[in-house]
């Protein structure tokens with residue numbers, strides 16, 4: 230595929246232009262290691278121009294749009310995304326190595342975010358507050374102003390959709406900094422938004438490095454809210470940068486999410502979710518359900534069931550659309566392989582591994598899905614987010630032990646509970662420290678409508694769903710005295 234636009238250009242104030250000094254970065258296809266194209270390497274000054282443009286748009290046309298008008302243009306963007314779905318799918322597969330099915334699902338989710346947030350733009354209402362005699366008091370929800378969005382490479386379209394969709398719905402303008410490894414669909418999205426009639430300067434896209442464009446954006450005094458999805462280490466930097474300017478941040482920093490399987494669970498129903506929790510997007514998923522906690526009575530049975538499925542999984546080029554594609558980059562492949570090596574060296578037992586397809590290019594970033602069994606709960610592989618297709622199985626005896634194990638990491642993003650006992654479902658759902666709990670399912674089909682975010686090192690703030698709109702707005706209280 231020829232990239233259907235000039236990928237070296239960034240978007241500032243409705244103008245597609247080269248980054249300062251025409252600097253670029255290489256874009257590598259992780260399925261074969263080949264150079265795909267180049268993207269702009271945005272600078273501090275590029276970010277500065279983008280922030281100024283976003284502020285101008287806020288002061289100008291976008292600030293005068295009614296909520297209904299904002300909603301209509303966001304909805305239109307969603308419709309256009311579906312018109313361009315084949316292009317978006319192929320771009321994402323080439324750029325980040327997603328099997329076609331997954332890339333397509335991401336594009337559909339991005340369109341769905343636009344549909345959801347387009348529809349909700351005029352439905353966020355304030356309150357009236359009963360107060361002292363002679364007063365009428367009410368609240369308004371207003372935009373923060375210029376919002377910064379720093380996006381990771383694992384779900385570029387979904388995360389761009391949820392951030393930008395929510396921010397625009399509430400009347401903010403945006404400066405978007407996609408991950409250096411995953412920029413092409415963000416650039417295409419901006420072109421689609423233009424075509425749908427989004428006024429210039431409302432969405433600006435500056436590609437570039439985290440330490441350059443990303444740091445410039447998170448520390449810019451003209452930014453009024455930052456949403457960040459990525460690693461804990463960079464999340465800390467973002468929060469510090471925002472702290473200097475006293476601006477709110479939403480941090481979604483991943484997890485080490487458990488799926489708890491009790492003896493009475495419907496194992497056949499659970500099985501696809503248990504396996505998929507580890508392999509979806511080759512394990513590069515914030516909410517990956519990678520800690521499999523299994524009650525002793527069904528431990529061997531569940532391991533056996535998982536092994537028979539995992540050993541048939543196939544890894545291959547994105548375009549071959551197998552169960553898993555490559556990881557995002559050679560760097561990520563090394564990180565994940567080190568975890569596997571560490572597991573083996575420290576005496577962990579591999580229960581099952583998948584297969585690499587014979588015709589995988591040797592320069593591709595392939596890692597086979599791997600399940601380790603009988604893993605001590607405090608082992609590095611049971612505690613750290615790996616971001617690769619690695620899962621650990623841990624046995625438990627009692628409900629109390631299961632809860633302690635589930636809560637026994639620094640993270641708290643998602644938990645899955647598999648049991649037929651209704652009282653236990655709710656006891657556990659309340660006892661678990663996490664932002665989302667799934668009972669007898671895991672992931673609930675992506676859940677555009679479902680508020681998402683973590684506790685602990687998984688971050689704070691909620692994205693997705695209606696709840697995100699509160700985060701993307703500021704409450705103003707108006708007290709009128711009329712006697």
Ligand code: ADP
Nearest residue numbers: 380381407408409438439440443444459460463
């Ligand atoms: P990952 O490890 O998943 O790549 P990162 O947290 O490193 O996650 O990256 C997520 C996003 O944060 C990317 O868009 C990246 O460019 C950006 N980023 C990386 N370093 C910084 C930084 N120092 N300041 C701001 N953004 C950064």
Ligand code: MG
Nearest residue numbers: 257324325410
């Ligand atoms: Mg790439």
